[in-house]
Amino acid sequence: MSYSLPPLPYAYDALEPHFDARTMEIHHSKHHQTYVNNLNAAIEQAGIAEQPVEALIANLDAVPEAQRGAVRNNGGGHANHSLFWTVLSTHGGAPDDELAAAIDRDLGGFDAFKDAFTKAAQTRFGSGWAWLTSDRDGRLQVESSANQDSPLMGAAVGLSGNTPILALDVWEHAYYLHYQNRRPDYIGAFFNIINWAEVGRRYRQARAS
Missing domain, CATH: 1.10.287.990 (Fe,Mn superoxide dismutase (SOD) domain)
Structure with a gap:
């Protein structure tokens, strides 16, 4: 048994100018x-x-x-x-109706979600991730984790056990060449290239699991 590196679904330069x-x-x-x-x-x-x-x-x-x-x-x-x-794409877009309704219900609307997700990413000290996760009932939650911990790890690492449907890497290796210490600029750029179709697909899959 061995794991392998998945190919990217786009070219390395496809996300320019947001991700170099x-x-x-x-x-x-x-x-x-x-x-x-x-x-x-x-x-x-x-x-x-x-x-x-x-x-x-x-x-x-x-x-x-x-x-x-x-x-x-x-x-x-x-x-x-x-x-x-x-969950990155040149096409961007917006949440589909089902996911948008869940964001409204659980997170107070898209602007409130964006603020909460941005805060989770900005305030994660050192290295880690910001997440949008779903439980099996379709309830959404914004989380952050240290290092390479995942919400899937659950209580073992102090997280929810929910299924992640959107992720942002806030390790410096993800942005330092282009943004240096400007993590807020990197986070802002991320919102221009979210593959909302994939996030919606993952949301439906999480509910069906």
Whole structure:
């Protein structure tokens, strides 16, 4: 069993000027690839049965203690980035009717959601992620996590256990070449390139799971 680096669904320069090509290339081909390599080494040592990476990180207690930290960090890194690439698009757009209604109901409307998500991303100290997540009843929540932790990891890392449907990487490697220390500018740019069709698809999938 081994995990592999997923190809991007667009060219490295497709998200210009919001996300620059050099950052995208390094982020995908170097950083994400390293998480994949390290995860494969950890699961080989642990003798873990083949399973989707999302299932693996959702059940960290089943991972031998000697490899649990490596699987948490690198499995999280692989799962988080694999989601992140898919929720970016040159087309942008807006939430579909079903997702927009859920945002209105649970988060007080799109502007309130945007403010909450921006705050989660800006106030995450050091490295981490901002998330929009859904429980099985379709209830939405904005969260943030440290390092490569995922909401899927649940109470083991102090998170919800919800399914992530939108993610923003706020590690410096995601933006420093282009934005330097201007994380708020990077977050603002992100809202121009959200693939809302994919976020809506993931929302419906989360409700059906």
